[in-house]
Amino acid sequence: MSKKKSELEYSARNCWDVYASTADRKAVDARAEAYVRFLSTCKTERETVEHLLDAAKRSGFSETLSPKSKAYAKAQRGKTLLLARRGKRPLSEGFRLIGAHVDTPRIDLKQHPLYEDSDLGLMKTHYYGGIRKYQWMARELALHGVVVKKDGTLVNIVVGEAPSDPVLTITDLLPHLAQKQVEQKVGDAFDAEKLNAVVGHEPAINKKDAGDDTKAKGRVKRRVLELLHARYGITEADLFSAELQLVPAGPARSVGLDGSMIGGYGHDDRSCVFAAFEALMEEKTPEHTQLVLFWDKEEIGSEGATGAQSLFFEYALEEIIEAWSPGTRLSQVFERGMAISADVNAAVDPDHLDVFEKMNAAYMGYGPCFNKFTGHRGKVGANDAHPEFIAFLRNILDEAGVPWQMAELGKVDLGGGGTVAKFLAVYGMDVIDMGPAVLSMHSPFEVLSKVDMHATVMAFRAFLKS
Ligand code: MN
Numbered sequence: 001m002s003k004k005k006s007e008l009e010y011s012a013r014n015c016w017d018v019y020a021s022t023a024d025r026k027a028v029d030a031r032a033e034a035y036v037r038f039l040s041t042c043k044t045e046r047e048t049v050e051h052l053l054d055a056a057k058r059s060g061f062s063e064t065l066s067p068k069s070k071a072y073a074k075a076q077r078g079k080t081l082l083l084a085r086r087g088k089r090p091l092s093e094g095f096r097l098i099g100a101h102v103d104t105p106r107i108d109l110k111q112h113p114l115y116e117d118s119d120l121g122l123m124k125t126h127y128y129g130g131i132r133k134y135q136w137m138a139r140e141l142a143l144h145g146v147v148v149k150k151d152g153t154l155v156n157i158v159v160g161e162a163p164s165d166p167v168l169t170i171t172d173l174l175p176h177l178a179q180k181q182v183e184q185k186v187g188d189a190f191d192a193e194k195l196n197a198v199v200g201h202e203p204a205i206n207k208k209d210a211g212d213d214t215k216a217k218g219r220v221k222r223r224v225l226e227l228l229h230a231r232y233g234i235t236e237a238d239l240f241s242a243e244l245q246l247v248p249a250g251p252a253r254s255v256g257l258d259g260s261m262i263g264g265y266g267h268d269d270r271s272c273v274f275a276a277f278e279a280l281m282e283e284k285t286p287e288h289t290q291l292v293l294f295w296d297k298e299e300i301g302s303e304g305a306t307g308a309q310s311l312f313f314e315y316a317l318e319e320i321i322e323a324w325s326p327g328t329r330l331s332q333v334f335e336r337g338m339a340i341s342a343d344v345n346a347a348v349d350p351d352h353l354d355v356f357e358k359m360n361a362a363y364m365g366y367g368p369c370f371n372k373f374t375g376h377r378g379k380v381g382a383n384d385a386h387p388e389f390i391a392f393l394r395n396i397l398d399e400a401g402v403p404w405q406m407a408e409l410g411k412v413d414l415g416g417g418g419t420v421a422k423f424l425a426v427y428g429m430d431v432i433d434m435g436p437a438v439l440s441m442h443s444p445f446e447v448l449s450k451v452d453m454h455a456t457v458m459a460f461r462a463f464l465k466s
């Protein structure tokens with residue numbers, strides 16, 4: 001018997017049509033609201049890990065592991081988090097892992113940041129991850145991070161989020177005086193050493209009767225230090241042992257006259273972090289052990305003790321095997337594991353159609369995209385997912401009625417990118433990149449479709465329960 005045209009030919013399904021019922025639309029909106037709250041609160045890796053660890057503990061995850069425990073949480077230096085829920089089957093039959101990253105491109109403060117010039121207080125910065133520098137100028141920025149004092153006290157810093165709080169900003173050149181700059185290439189026109197944040201203007205008061213020199217320079221800088229000391233009890237030297245980040249100030253919000261999208265800072269990759277966490281919370285009785293991993297440092301190559309190239313995951317899995325499936329070989333567990341490297345893809349931008357190959361591009365509203373491979377120029381640096389694994393995933397998503405799409409990042413030879421997938425693949429497990437498409441990726445205001453967020457959670461649920 002011959003197949004019908006609709007069975008022979010493939011066409012992606014639009015999530016707005018798939019989730020057209022009143023009940024589904026309600027679920028899409030509720031999901032989006034929860035996500036907007038999450039995205040508005042969690043702007044650094046530490047804030048995200050702390051928030052999710054608290055939420056996991058409230059749902060029965062414990063930081064102590066025993067042969068009887070069912071759900072385990074292990075954080076690494078406040079910046080990486082592993083959540084594990086025990087499945088019905090032993091670990092010798094593998095696991096279902098979703099890994100996403102909690103770090104986001106931003107502007108970090110240098111270790112010796114504060115100075116005064118032209119009667120302004122300023123702070124020097126060193127950007128983190130791939131940013132287009134001009135997007136971070138002439139806009140409201142908030143300061144988030146931690147300062148650790150010599151006695152080990154950790155001070156959490158957040159300036160610029162409360163409506164009554166002042167914000168910081170990096171100034172930009174006025175068009176009237178930009179004639180030379182506009183003739184430069186974009187790559188040359190914006191100098192990283194000029195990304196200095198304006199943090200003060202009012203001078204400290206010099207008291208004559210206290211012996212102060214009323215004409216002394218550096219009073220604006222001193223006033224900033226006085227304010228930091230009053231608010232946080234820190235001194236200039238304490239900034240040496242600090243991780244302070246300038247991020248877009250203010251909450252995420254709906255975008256479009258129809259409010260169908262979400263605009264905000266850090267969809268890459270907190271949309272996948274949120275979706276993986278939601279999926280884990282909603283699939284409580286798994287066949288296989290569920291692992292959800294949130295890594296730091298993906299945006300700078302997954303380096304360091306908190307990145308995906310660290311041995312954190314290996315160490316944690318060893319502990320879990322010892323508690324839940326003693327005597328099982330670590331390598332066997334790895335080899336039978338299945339993983340989704342949950343990360344965003346670039347959505348087709350109608351203003352820049354020339355950089356996409358339209359048959360293999362990701363579109364807003366068509367659900368999470370599989371990326372069989374990442375890398376650049378002939379797949380260099382890619383994990384290349386096995387077709388057997390893709391067939392398995394296609395089947396579970398289609399069975400669960402979840403819309404999805406297949407895409408790669410942009411035209412061949414135009415650029416490219418990498419994810420944590422290849423660092424998981426070395427263990428021999430099956431792994432593929434998957435996540436929703438976003439517009440304006442790595443900008444201070446990335447845009448995501450509300451239906452794609454919902455579809456991504458549904459896809460991750462189907463995987464975690466498989
Ligand atoms: Mn990413």
Ligand code: MN
Pocket residue numbers: 268299442
């Ligand atoms: Mn990224």
